[in-house]
Amino acid sequence: MSTDTLAIRAEIEQEIAGLTLPAALARTVETEGERPAYSDKVGIDLSAGYAPGWRTVGWAALRERSLDLAGALIAAGVRPGDRVALMASNRIEHVVADLGAVHAGAVSMSVYNTLSPEQVAYVAGHAEPTVAVLENADHLARWERGLGATDSLRTVVLIDAEPPAGDDRFVGWDAFLTAGAAWRTEHTAELDARIDAIAPDDPLTILYTSGTTGNPKGVVLTHHAVLYECACSLRVAAPTQHNDFISYLPFAHIAERTLGMYIPQVNGAHIHLIADPALLLGALGEVHPTRFFGVPRVWEKIKTGISAKLAAETDPEKRAQVERALAVGLEYVEALQHGGAVSPELEARYRAADAGLLSFLRALLGLDRCEWSASAAAPMPLEVARFFAGLGMRIYDVYGMTETCAAVTSCGPDQFRLGTVGRALPGIEIALADDGEILARGPVVSKGYYRQPEATAALIDADGWVHTGDIGELDEDGFLKVVDRKKEMIITSSGKNIAPSNIENHLKESPIVGHALVFGEGRPYVVAMLTLDAEIASLVATQLGIPTGTSLAELAQHPAMLTVAQQAVDSANERLSRPEQVKAWELLPVEWTAESEELTPTLKLKRRVVHAKYADVLERLYA
Template sequence: MTPAPERFDTLPAAFQHTAAVDPAAVALRTPGDTRRLTWGEYAQLVREFAAGLAALGVRRGDTVALMMGNRPDFYPLEVAAQHLGATSFSVYNTLPPAQLGHVLGNAGARVVICEPQYVARLRACGVALDHLICLDDAPAGTLPVAGLRTAGAPDFDFDAAWRAVRPGDVATLIYTSGTTGAPKGVETTHANLLFQVYGVAEVLGIEFGDTITSYMPSAHIADRLTALYAQEVRGVQVTCVPDPSAIAAALADLHPTIWGAVPRVWEKIRTAIESKVAAEPDPDRRAAMQWALSLAVTRGEYALSGRELPAESAAEWQRADDLVLRGLRVALGFDRMRWAMSGAAPIPPATLGFFAGLGVPITEIWGMSELSCICTVSHPRDVRLGTVGTLLPGMQARTAPDGELQVRGPLVMKGYRGLPEKTAETIDAEGWLSTGDIVTVDADGYFTVVDRKKDIIINASGKNMSPTHIENTVKAATPLIGAVAVIGDGRPYNTALIVLDAETTGPYATRHGLPDASPAALATDPTVLAAIETGIAAGNAQLARVEQIKRFAVLPVFWEPGGDEVTLTMKLKRTVVAEKYADRIADLYRAEPPAEVREPTAVAEPVNR
């Protein structure tokens, strides 16, 4: 059943409509249906929790923070706060006390709802809270969620509370990655989020009963949009996956109709597919799978170039699809998928091409927290691989003389919380938001992101290059590489710091009989270094000569999300990397570098650009 195509101007109004469409339908679940919550049960919990929060003094304009994993309990608690007109938001569960204190203090949080393991950290963060509400076994001094559920006053006017919410009220805060300083709180209104969901639904199609997983942190705008807000506004059923490493099993359990992931997840799925084929014990079956994948790669290459697959090759691919690829999509859980998206960072074109050839309909999107998440997107049938689609209807865009994209329209944030000067630096008097991204736009309005303006490399000869493009090209060449930091600004040639992938290196060490899988041991192992050299050389073959990596060093560490070098969303903190590894970078440019500095061997002629 699909709800009437009505549009609402606040999240509570949309939720009340959606929850009444089919109260017996499942709204929330966990893999294997170990937990299920119907829309009717969901709506009742929202009513009870809203009354409980109101009894604690939460009013319109107050701020409520949530700190918990991906679980069904999150949704009615968050949505209840929305129904009071409160600003409800999530904090990253990995934040240390000092950063937690910064975020909660900047947000002005009065109430935090959390899991027990975070209570000590919250108490140590230095922010005085009115109430700490706890799930599961609530520690002493906290209010159990069960108590919140029954704390509401009998005369609480639930309908009056949610009807008082206004479109311009701040619905949530999204804290930026903090690549260049302390995270900033992006104030996002109900009007922003409703325009966002309706716009994406118009382009891609989102229907009541569509199914999706929630596995990314709920502090990330991508998870909030595709799970929480798409659910409230369009009735998407959400499967909560508490452990991101279990996403493959969750996909096979759910067979989602819509889905999204960051590039690194798509790259890992591709690696898993190729590894599974290589490990197939039946030689005939393995040969058939390799044949099918080779045809998928060919089809993807044609898609990347914008060319039609020749009729003879198309017929051969269809045969491969009937015999192998369709079954592979079923095994992955991708067989019911109408669309999938990739965002948050550029995805290597070869990865997009691989999935296009496999028959998985991915669209690459572009957006940012300051624009409520997604600003450019195209339906998979209209995708031009390598671009991030066209503007959402109702948005405007222009490029500054230096190529920086500026955007105006209903997606633009209200501002940065407590930072009017920063807001004014980002949004001008006419409402144009400077995105910080350098883009190109073709004649049909398709956008291609070149790189972050502040990250562009200008070498000693004055050549402008995108480090992200170089890094993605190299990472796509070997799954052993988890992160690459390209250096070359003001230098005669490009070099790179290489960090091994924490998930891939363990199985690699086992397969090759390596006794020590620590990053320190692997960074000096000849077989690992040879594989990295080959991968970088393969990546270089896809780059213009001036872009190629001439020297590299493998660091004896893993970079953890939220650590010194990368943000929680795995974006490089380039300034921090340059300062922390200044000596290693200097080694890369010495006339006679130390032994740990390597030079990739050539495997093919580079592309001519």
């Protein structure tokens, strides 16, 4: 470890010495108590679109509700270290339930809403929660098998659903919270003692990874690890104002949990909770956040929508004006990269382009106030990053995993390079193994997988290095580039090593391509399966003269749409080496979603699932 890394780590360790999340929240309430903490749209009729109006709770009131919930949990028999499972959308009650569990000395577990009943039963049987907090009837149905998978569950709290008759394990949210408030009035000292007994190295949460292969594994994260992550992330992100943030990814996702739950408890912010990601664009237009995080698929969807509208412009002069402005924006952002400098001449041209058009385009997206925008969870296609650079936006790529409390490297205002995921966060070490695997070490590292010592030993070696499973490259300035997943690298029958995500990102640059999977393991050449982006495909179909109302399955077989898909493949192949080029492909008549199991809840491909589900397609492509 370098002297600088050691010194910075010591500084941060001093900042958070002895701190737990309840203590951090209490400090924030002292300074931010009357400021808004969380807002949501629960109970508002959204049938006519993204209606105005929010439920809002301030920081002081949020803590009070959380203490009531903690009291209810303790009265229900929750002991220190017990697990409390949560399945709910992004809403105020989800945050209150999580904080209530933490203040009761328990370990919170947000579970993905999209898990199948079988997967829920596995998690319930493995984690053995004492209490489950569920939002609605759908979640209750998903937990039906889970409720029988363990004897540990004594209480099930239902936020919106009606408690089933004849089973005293079930209780409604309002009744549970009211009982907790009554318990607190008589047991204040007991609750205070429970909070005071929480130690920095105690587990804070267990997050069951979404699992691209096999059963999910429960990642144990401590108060200390999470608070270190918050502190070093804030150093790189360098917020300059009280922030407005939109939370729309599941709280079972470590990035959303860190950005939408943990960091705000440390420094205060106003978080707008979006229950349905489909409402994200409307929320952006209403909130105009100062900070925004999106997985690559979200940025791709935004880019595709803008590109489709720009392409529809029939006035050649207006199109040329937009293209000139985007070119200046890209030149400006590229000059801001590490080691670069913006000349006075470029500064003037950018200010003119920004005042004339770029700021207007960002405002249309709701990103005009955004001082920090980021991407993680999968490689960001370079062309997508360059597109937003054209709008004058730096998308700060971040790299990490649940097992490291989210980020271990990041771009930021003072460390930015396109095509990379930044440099190591303060006090964190990054290295490459002999085979190129990315290794990480530092205070953010998980204690390991819950009740899985063999998997933990495979994750963290004797020297404390986390083996990420990703292949990377480090440049001379310490900027990391992620090549692909180690286990997903393709080795063709001729021995060529190929990174499939690179090819897939080129294919997805076509507006009509929703998802792409490249295959070629042990085969003589590379093939691809493509799916349509339903929204954009319908717009393109109209431009091609295909009748309105044509189904997605019919579009996937239409000659005009197949021609557009072929153009996407040809365009990708022009930028690839010969072994990487796609020799055969098929446009599938379906969409891939988390519900249909081809994607994880964070929209990453489940390659093995796709390989098995579409084995017949792969065979046809090699016929």
